[in-house]
Amino acid sequence: xxxxxxxxxxxxxxxxxxxxxxxxxxxxxxxxxxxxxxxxxxxxxxxxxxxxxxxxxxxxxxxxxxxxxxxxxxxxxxxxxxxxxxxxxxxxxxxxxxxxxxxxxxxxxxxxxxxxxxxxxxxxxxxxxxxxxxxxxxxxxxxxxxxxxxxxxxxxxxxxxxxxxxxxxxxxxxxxxxxxxxxxxxxxxxxxxxxxxxxxxxxxxxxxxxxxxxxxxxxxxxxxxxxxxxxxxxxxxxxxxxxxxxxxxxxxxxxxxxxxxxxxxxxxxxxxxxxxxxxxxxxxxxxxxxxxxxxxxxxxxxxxxxxxxxxxxxxxxxxxxxxxxxxxxxxxxxxxxxxxxxxxxxxxxxxxxxxxxxxxxxxxxxxxxxxxxxxxxxxxxxxxxxxxxxxxxxxxxxxxxxxxxxxxxxxxxxxxxxxxxxxxxxxxxxxxxxxxxxxxxxxxxxxxxxxxxxxxxxxxxxxxxxxxxxxxxxx
Amino acid sequence: xxxxxxxxxxxxxxxxxxxxxxxxxxxxxxxxxxxxxxxxxxxxxxxxxxxxxxxxxxxxxxxxxxxxxxxxxxxxxxxxxxxxxxxxxxxxxxxxxxxxxxxxxxxxxxxxxxxxxxxxxxxxxxxxxxxxxxxxxxxxxxxxxxxxxxxxxxxxxxxxxxxxxxxxxxxxxxxxxxxxxxxxxxxxxxxxxxxxxxxxxxxxxxxxxxxxxxxxxxxxxxxxxxxxxxxxxxxxxxxxxxxxxxxxxxxxxxxxxxxxxxxxxxxxxxxxxxxxxxxxxxxxxxxxxxxxxxxxxxxxxxxxxxxxxxxxxxxxxxxxxxxxxxxxxxxxxxxxxxxxxxxxxxxxxxxxxxxxxxxxxxxxxxxxxxxxxxx
Numbered sequence: 001x002x003x004x005x006x007x008x009x010x011x012x013x014x015x016x017x018x019x020x021x022x023x024x025x026x027x028x029x030x031x032x033x034x035x036x037x038x039x040x041x042x043x044x045x046x047x048x049x050x051x052x053x054x055x056x057x058x059x060x061x062x063x064x065x066x067x068x069x070x071x072x073x074x075x076x077x078x079x080x081x082x083x084x085x086x087x088x089x090x091x092x093x094x095x096x097x098x099x100x101x102x103x104x105x106x107x108x109x110x111x112x113x114x115x116x117x118x119x120x121x122x123x124x125x126x127x128x129x130x131x132x133x134x135x136x137x138x139x140x141x142x143x144x145x146x147x148x149x150x151x152x153x154x155x156x157x158x159x160x161x162x163x164x165x166x167x168x169x170x171x172x173x174x175x176x177x178x179x180x181x182x183x184x185x186x187x188x189x190x191x192x193x194x195x196x197x198x199x200x201x202x203x204x205x206x207x208x209x210x211x212x213x214x215x216x217x218x219x220x221x222x223x224x225x226x227x228x229x230x231x232x233x234x235x236x237x238x239x240x241x242x243x244x245x246x247x248x249x250x251x252x253x254x255x256x257x258x259x260x261x262x263x264x265x266x267x268x269x270x271x272x273x274x275x276x277x278x279x280x281x282x283x284x285x286x287x288x289x290x291x292x293x294x295x296x297x298x299x300x301x302x303x304x305x306x307x308x309x310x311x312x313x314x315x316x317x318x319x320x321x322x323x324x325x326x327x328x329x330x331x332x333x334x335x336x337x338x339x340x341x342x343x344x345x346x347x348x349x350x351x352x353x354x355x356x357x358x359x360x361x362x363x364x365x366x367x368x369x370x371x372x373x374x375x376x377x378x379x380x381x382x383x384x385x386x387x388x389x390x391x392x393x394x395x396x397x398x399x400x401x402x403x404x405x406x407x408x409x410x411x412x413x414x415x416x417x418x419x420x421x422x423x424x425x426x427x428x429x430x431x432x433x434x435x436x437x438x439x440x441x442x443x444x445x446x447x448x449x450x451x452x453x454x455x456x457x458x459x460x461x462x463x464x465x466x467x468x469x470x471x472x473x474x475x
Numbered sequence: 476x477x478x479x480x481x482x483x484x485x486x487x488x489x490x491x492x493x494x495x496x497x498x499x500x501x502x503x504x505x506x507x508x509x510x511x512x513x514x515x516x517x518x519x520x521x522x523x524x525x526x527x528x529x530x531x532x533x534x535x536x537x538x539x540x541x542x543x544x545x546x547x548x549x550x551x552x553x554x555x556x557x558x559x560x561x562x563x564x565x566x567x568x569x570x571x572x573x574x575x576x577x578x579x580x581x582x583x584x585x586x587x588x589x590x591x592x593x594x595x596x597x598x599x600x601x602x603x604x605x606x607x608x609x610x611x612x613x614x615x616x617x618x619x620x621x622x623x624x625x626x627x628x629x630x631x632x633x634x635x636x637x638x639x640x641x642x643x644x645x646x647x648x649x650x651x652x653x654x655x656x657x658x659x660x661x662x663x664x665x666x667x668x669x670x671x672x673x674x675x676x677x678x679x680x681x682x683x684x685x686x687x688x689x690x691x692x693x694x695x696x697x698x699x700x701x702x703x704x705x706x707x708x709x710x711x712x713x714x715x716x717x718x719x720x721x722x723x724x725x726x727x728x729x730x731x732x733x734x735x736x737x738x739x740x741x742x743x744x745x746x747x748x749x750x751x752x753x754x755x756x757x758x759x760x761x762x763x764x765x766x767x768x769x770x771x772x773x774x775x776x777x778x779x780x781x782x783x784x785x786x787x788x789x790x791x792x793x794x795x796x797x798x799x800x801x802x803x804x805x806x807x808x809x810x811x812x813x814x815x816x817x818x819x820x821x822x823x824x825x826x827x828x829x830x831x832x833x834x835x836x837x838x839x840x841x842x843x844x845x846x847x848x849x850x
Contacts, residue, residue, distance in 0.1 A: 069809060074483050074810045089526060095825065099501060118601065120626070120677070123628070124626070125628040127612075127629060128664075225550050242764075
């Protein structure tokens with residue numbers, strides 16, 4: 001019997017290569033793999049140190065080498081902490097209640113009659129038929145040929161006709177028809193213009209129709225089902241997002257929101273990122289706001305809102321928003337960095353305290369648009385874009401301001417220092433209560449004192465500016 | 476450790492051969508289908524209950540069960556469609572399993588494989604069931620249709636004396652639905668014992684594409700059934716695993732793919748995966764992340780894979796034809812569950828990381844995979 005080749009012979013590696021100095025200098029990952037395999041096999045003896053050394057070297061050269069695929073023994077669930085196992089147990093509890101809910105629904109299913117797509121017409125596909133490309137050959141060829149052959153078929157006894165028969169012409173004709181079929185084939189060969197999920201191919205009307213249908217379905221579904229479908233769409237959106245197909249992702253998130261608008265915070269949040277990826281910052285801002293309305297403490301949404309505002313060009317607004325992120329997580333690196341950058345960019349002595357900042361910003365604006373925007377502190381500098389969005393909200397808010405101003409006394413300092421100013425302004429000048437801005441603006445549901453202060457200090461008269469500034473410093 | 480870990484949470488030994496395991500959607504219950512020693516069919520329903528498995532129900536039928544699916548049933552009725560060893564397709568109500576909701580003699584041979592679609596999805600076409608059988612036929616069923624299939628994909632009847640007929644006929648081992656993203660589009664992929672892979676377009680009723688693997692195809696799954704075709708996982712005998720990128724079809728080259736020849740390889744010494752090659756029985760994509768999937772191998776191994784897309788998924792060649800670019804595969808985690816093949820596996824559709832699998836050692840296992848969300 002022939003002796004089996006050793007790995008050394010098989011890989012054709014000289015024995016001298018199994019050496020520390022060679023392994024150190026080896027640059028060839030494939031060769032390194034072979035060396036490791038030889039050492040692991042133990043055919044040339046056991047050299048634990050050399051093996052370890054060459055494995056490390058291989059890891060450097062080719063970190064994803066197949067030689068590093070190890071199997072782990074299967075673990076039992078007792079290695080898990082109770083805490084780790086708890087979600088599973090909780091989940092079983094949860095799912096059981098859903099299960100029961102569904103079981104109850106089962107009965108009224110008949111009367112509901114969810115619309116199911118119509119049945120397809122019975123048909124056959126020949127499994128051995130070659131795929132469409134080749135298959136297209138007989139199909140187009142058959143119809144044109146048949147008439148020609150039946151018409152032109154000349155009986156063997158019909159000598160008159162045979163006399164007139166011109167073989168060259170016939171050959172030419174056949175060639176032509178062949179070419180034609182070839183062309184048709186080529187046409188067919190082109191892969192179907194498959195509607196890829198990109199939105200440009202799905203026309204808008206179609207989308208709307210889909211949403212309408214979803215809305216109709218919605219009425220017939222129970223809460224459990226709605227949640228289920230919404231979650232499904234959201235997950236699918238996440239997948240599209242990961243695959244960098246943002247348009248499709250947005251479409252999926254839309255569906256998720258339609259199905260379950262009450263619990264759509266995550267879908268809104270995710271849609272915001274997708275919008276940001278396609279550089280649709282205004283949409284991203286509104287999505288973040290929607291998310292924050294449901295989950296005011298959502299750090300990601302806050303940060304995203306700030307990022308989107310910045311990207312859209314609302315720099316002052318975004319500075320404020322970044323600071324709000326820091327309220328939630330003081331050591332958020334991204335926010336800290338952004339704040340620093342923004343402060344530099346804005347080129348002002350940005351005060352550390354939010355309230356001060358507000359006031360300084362307001363100064364230039366005080367003369368031109370005094371009453372209109374009780375909420376947006378930074379808007380005047382941020383050009384016109386945000387105004388368009390906030391304008392409708394702003395009006396009712398001002399009305400509120402009148403009503404509520406009576407309820408809250410302005411800061412004592414303010415009062416004492418600004419008697420004259422207060423007279424001039426009347427109660428318009430007084431600060432609205434903290435709750436006012438919350439109601440009027442969804443963008444900053446938590447602005448609290450920060451936004452109330454500027455509102456209180458928004459002065460119609462430019463001449464009070466100086467005293468106003470004084471007051472601010474006092475504060 | 477911050478990579479996923481496969482953990483055997485619970486297991487149950489049974490006194491029959493397990494052929495398929497499936498979670499009942501939106502519940503903590505799963506169904507085990509199998510065959511008793513006297514070749515009677517068994518369907519057991521187990522429920523997770525505070526860290527243990529409770530058998531809720533047992534149903535026995537005359538003929539052994541091979542495969543089942545919930546894909547065509549809505550969340551409200553949750554009927555299971557089962558294919559059995561004599562080619563009968565039946566749809567059972569779990570509450571009243573005695574009398575099938577639908578029952579048809581679908582094939583002349585055993586139904587090897589089944590897949591279904593349209594029940595859970597809204598706006599994704601009719602609920603349909605596809606079966607693949609030893610008789611070589613692939614048939615699509617709509618339970619509203621009655622006793623005949625809505626689409627019959629059979630090889631042409633054999634000519635001649637029929638002596639060699641059985642060997643000439645292909646045996647269909649795997650079927651899968653895909654591309655169902657609206658009410659018209661739908662594709663059935665079928666894999667045969669000779670390594671043929673065929674893609675049938677149910678809209679145009681034609682063969683869309685075909686290819687031949689080196690070995691018989693044991694498992695097929697689209698990463699998602701209800702989106703435009705994205706990826707198709709193909710598993711074969713001798714340890715082959717191929718992931719086709721189904722987004723772009725080149726007129727002549729077809730679809731591009733990434734191949735892993737050692738997917739079924741068992742464990743050798745010291746935990747290094749260097750054992751013999753073995754069949755890859757099944758590939759199942761994670762319902763929560765389509766780029767992660769698990770394969771079950773003939774040595775009782777389970778492997779968790781991650782697919783990474785290339786930077787550009789499509790390139791244009793000189794003729795302006797688009798060609799897909801396949802990504803790469805990473806083995807995320809590996810383990811061995813049993814000494815027998817792990818041939819059926821089902822991720823829970825609603826709980827990330829929870830799964831049930833069956834092996835030929837007459838047992839079912841509930842697995843938990845941790846940290847899947849970090850991938």
